Structure formats: structure tokens, C-alpha cells
Amino acid sequence: MSFYDTIREYDWNDVLxxxxxxxxxxxxxxxxxxxPSxxxxxxxxxxxxxxxxxxxxQKAHRITEQRFGKIISLFAPLYLSNECTNQCVYCGFNACNAIERRTLTPQEAFEEGKKIHGLGFRHLxxxxxxxxxxxxxxxxxQTARLLRPLFSSMAVEVYPMATEEYSLLVDNGVDGLVIYQETYNRDCYDKVHPxxxxxxxxxxxxxxxxxxxAGFRRLGLGALLGLSDWRAEAFFLGLHARYLLRKYWMSHVTVSFPRLRPAAGAYEPAKPVSDRELVQMVTALRILLxxxxxxxSTRENPHFRDHLIPLGITSxxxxxxxxxxxxTHAHEAEAQFQIADERSPEEFAEVIRQKxxxxxxxxxxxVFMEGDVA
Ligand code: SF4
Structure with missing residues (x-):
């Protein structure tokens, strides 16, 4: 039994x-x-x-403050490789895009990690x-083993692996897994992943x-917003998160809200999501979960990100x-997508404090996992 057995009971158009x-x-x-059900x-x-x-x-704000307090946890992504064999039509790293491909050596990744550590981050x-x-x-x-002394928490957002491969990552200090379904709409999924x-x-x-x-402490979900109708995506995303919460109660579940951004290949979102709709989605999922x-993430612009701080976002x-x-060498390789918030981590931290x-x-x-605390 898996979440697939749950989603099969629904028809996308009937849900909409x-x-x-x-x-x-x-x-x-x-x-x-x-x-709420x-x-x-x-x-x-x-x-x-x-x-x-x-x-x-208001309800989302109240719930978030009760459960999490007034905090925003900060993290930074470290892109290790833009090599890819897939052809996702919306992505700058699509195998068909003629971009320069690069994979960092573990030592180069460590140098990137040192820079990120120097910016204040301990979540990678x-x-x-x-x-x-x-x-x-x-x-x-190997890379996680090198980076481990610099970061208190590391997650991977890479390709899907088998359980034993994930166990290898857990054994080397990776405690979180992020994997977006991209879209729960099967027809759309087949179309955008040719x-x-x-x-x-x-x-x-x-x-x-x-x-x-495999024992990841955190399991992160998301749907790439703009591929298919956001209302049905949010519904299935909510079901998926709740399913995991019940089945893997030892793990903390997170949900991300990546909205499509310009990238190499110039894909235009088939179903764009407005700011107001995204606020509705965030608050609805906070109330459910x-x-x-x-x-x-920094896919969103500064004004919108600042506005969402008190409405349910926690990281x-x-x-x-x-x-x-x-x-370490900005703009030398192709980016996956353009970011919209270019403020420095310290500038953004100050905005959080001002709020x-x-x-x-x-x-x-x-160390919490190793039983070294009294
Ligand atoms: S979304 Fe991921 S799998 Fe798809 S082309 Fe981009 S990097 Fe490759």
C-alpha cells in the first residue's frame, strides 16, 4: 500500500x-x-x-504562532550538478537544453559549503x-560526509533513489529528503515529462x-505551481502530506510552494497562479496541517515573501x-531558474526581525539523534 492507492480513488476532473x-x-x-477533513x-x-x-x-497566523512560535528558519541550497538525463519541459537543466554542464567535485562542494557557512547558514x-x-x-x-562538520542539518533534493541508497545518505549525515511530485495530474505529468x-x-x-x-527525519513535498490547476494540486498535496504524517510519524513533514520561474527553454506556465491564489493555498494547507x-523559496519576490512571513510559512x-x-564563482554556470529575491541572507534576516x-x-x-544529550 502507498499513497498511490489513495490517489487512484479520485478523478482529477471530479475533484476540480x-x-x-x-x-x-x-x-x-x-x-x-x-x-478539518x-x-x-x-x-x-x-x-x-x-x-x-x-x-x-488570521486563522493560519494563529495556528502557526501556537505551533511554531514567531520564527522563520533559514536555509540555503547548494547546487552540486546540472547534469540531467530527463527532459522536463519547464526546467533549465532539461537534457535537450544546450547549456554548459558541470558537476562539482566533493572538494569544490566543500568550498561552496564554507561560503554558505560563512553567510550564517547551518541548514543546507x-x-x-x-x-x-x-x-x-x-x-x-562522500560530499555529505565532507560537509557534515559545517552544517547541523542537511537535506537532499536530487533524483529519486531506492531505500538502501537513501540509507547510505542517512548514514553519512543527510537527515532530510525533499521530492516534489511536480504535478499530481497524471495526464499533465506525462505531457511535461516526455x-x-x-x-x-x-x-x-x-x-x-x-x-x-530509510529513516530521514524530514520528508518534504511540493507541486510545481503553474503546470496544472492549483486547486486540485493543493488538494492532493494536502492528502499526500497527511498520509505521510500518519504513516511515517517519526518524520517531520514539510510542504513547499515552488511557482514556475523563467528558465532556459522559456517554458510558459500553462496554469499561472496569482499571488492571491498562492496565499489561499498556503493558508488552506496551514489550516489542514x-x-x-x-x-x-527565493523564487518569490521580496514584497510577496515579506507579506507571507506571518501567514503560515515557517522556513x-x-x-x-x-x-x-x-x-564561489557566480554566473559561470547555467542556473536552473532565475531567482526573484536577491537580498543577502543578513538583509533578509533583518526584515524578519523587523516583522x-x-x-x-x-x-x-x-547530536540529538546520537543520544549525547542528557
Ligand atoms: S526538473 Fe530535475 S529532473 Fe527535470 S530536467 Fe530539471 S533537473 Fe532534470
Missing amino acids: KEIESRTPADVEKALGEAM SDDLMSLLSPAADKCLEEMA LLVSGEAPALVPPQYFA AGKKRDYLWRMETPERGGR PDVGLIL MSAGSRTEPGGY GYEPVWKDWDA
């Missing part, structure tokens, strides 16, 4: 129709629930909920495309579960480079 049929009374009912989630994602956005924002996200013949699991294990291993929808969908079995970390990236080697929140550079240490 159901969401669109919800009334203001349904939304009021959902907002009044102490423990998946049926309530449909109401919170509906066009009718747009009129209650202020009320949803290791990122790469999918080219296991050139960049195998052992490479990530070639490569990534065509395998089921293999990707079951990835967080293999990660849970009070204990789930919600993540916003953000800052000062990001999205090309391999970007912290009455505490920027958190470190909230975890591997």
Missing part, C-alpha cells in the same frame, strides 16, 4: 468540479472546524473561499539533476515513502544561487 461547487456556507463550516480542504481551496481570505489568513539543501551514471548515490554520500526516468509517475510518487523507510513546516531560503559553484519574528539559522543538531 467538487471544489468549484463549494458555497460560502461550506467555507464557513470548514473554518469553524477544529480538525479533506472535505473541508476542498471548501478552503474553492473560489467561494476567496471572499474569506482575511479570515483564513543539496540539489542536483538526475544523472546517476555521472553523479551516483556514493557521490552524495523522456527519461522521470516519466515513471509511480516511482516518483512512492519516493517519500522509501525515504521514510497545523504541524507541517511550510517553505517558501525560507535566502541569498540563493541556483547554479553549481554559484557561491517581530526571529530568524533561526540552526534548530537541529545531529
Whole structure:
């Protein structure tokens, strides 16, 4: 049994129709629930909920403050490789794009890590495309082992692996796994992933579960917003997160909100998501999932990011480079996408403080897992 068995019970178009049929009374009912159901989630994602956005924002704010306090945890991505054998139509690293390919050596990755550490970060996200013949699991294990002394927490956002490969990463200090389904819409998934291993929808969908079995402390989900209708994506994303929370209760679950950004290949989002719609999605998922970390990256512009700080987001990236080697040699390699918030980490931390929140550079240490604390 996996989440695939759950999602198979639904039809994408029926879910959309159901969401669109919800009334203001349904939304009021959902907002009044102490423990909203998946049926309530449909109401919170509906066009009718747009009129209650202020009320949803207030509820999301209250829940987040109760569960997390007034904090924003900060992390930085480290791009290790832009090699990729897949042809995702929306991505700058698509195998068909004529860009210069580069994979950092573990020592070069360590130099990048030192730069990131010097900016204040202690939470790191290791990122790469999918080219296991050139960049195998052992490479990530070796690189993580080198970086381990610099960071209290490391996650990977790389290609889906088998459980035993993930165990190798866990053994070498990686404690988090981030894997976006990209889109839960099967037809759209097939269309935007025309070639490569990534065509395998089921293999990707079951990835967080293999990660849970391997013992990752954090499991991160997301849908790439702009590929298909955001209301249905948010519904399935919410179901997926709740499924993992129940099945892998030892792991902390997070949800990210990546909106499509310009990249090499110039893909135009088929279903663009407005700022207001993204706020509705964030607040609806916060109300459904009070204990789930919600993540916003530098894909979003400064004004929007600042606005979202009190509305449910608990973790953000800052000062990001999205090309391999970007912290030590900026602009020498092709970036995966253009970032929209170019403020330095310290500048952004100051904005967080001005809003009455505490920027958190470190909230975890591997020593907690080793039983060295009294
Ligand atoms: S999204 Fe990932 S798998 Fe797809 S082309 Fe880009 S780097 Fe490769």
C-alpha cells in the first residue's frame, strides 16, 4: 500500500468540479472546524473561499504562532550538478537544453559549503539533476560526509533513489529528503515529462515513502505551481502530506510552494497562479496541517515573501544561487531558474526581525539523534 492507492480513488476532473461547487456556507463550516477533513480542504481551496481570505489568513497566523512560535528558519541550497538525463519541459537543466554542464567535485562542494557557512547558514539543501551514471548515490554520500562538520542539518533534493541508497545518505549525515511530485495530474505529468526516468509517475510518487523507510527525519513535498490547476494540486498535496504524517510519524513533514520561474527553454506556465491564489493555498494547507513546516523559496519576490512571513510559512531560503559553484564563482554556470529575491541572507534576516519574528539559522543538531544529550 502507498499513497498511490489513495490517489487512484479520485478523478482529477471530479475533484476540480467538487471544489468549484463549494458555497460560502461550506467555507464557513470548514473554518469553524477544529480538525478539518479533506472535505473541508476542498471548501478552503474553492473560489467561494476567496471572499474569506482575511479570515483564513488570521486563522493560519494563529495556528502557526501556537505551533511554531514567531520564527522563520533559514536555509540555503547548494547546487552540486546540472547534469540531467530527463527532459522536463519547464526546467533549465532539461537534457535537450544546450547549456554548459558541470558537476562539482566533493572538494569544490566543500568550498561552496564554507561560503554558505560563512553567510550564517547551518541548514543546507543539496540539489542536483538526475544523472546517476555521472553523479551516483556514493557521490552524495562522500560530499555529505565532507560537509557534515559545517552544517547541523542537511537535506537532499536530487533524483529519486531506492531505500538502501537513501540509507547510505542517512548514514553519512543527510537527515532530510525533499521530492516534489511536480504535478499530481497524471495526464499533465506525462505531457511535461516526455523522456527519461522521470516519466515513471509511480516511482516518483512512492519516493517519500522509501525515504521514510530509510529513516530521514524530514520528508518534504511540493507541486510545481503553474503546470496544472492549483486547486486540485493543493488538494492532493494536502492528502499526500497527511498520509505521510500518519504513516511515517517519526518524520517531520514539510510542504513547499515552488511557482514556475523563467528558465532556459522559456517554458510558459500553462496554469499561472496569482499571488492571491498562492496565499489561499498556503493558508488552506496551514489550516489542514497545523504541524507541517511550510517553505517558501527565493523564487518569490521580496514584497510577496515579506507579506507571507506571518501567514503560515515557517522556513525560507535566502541569498540563493541556483547554479553549481554559484557561491564561489557566480554566473559561470547555467542556473536552473532565475531567482526573484536577491537580498543577502543578513538583509533578509533583518526584515524578519523587523516583522517581530526571529530568524533561526540552526534548530537541529545531529547530536540529538546520537543520544549525547542528557
Ligand atoms: S526538473 Fe530535475 S529532473 Fe527535470 S530536467 Fe530539471 S533537473 Fe532534470
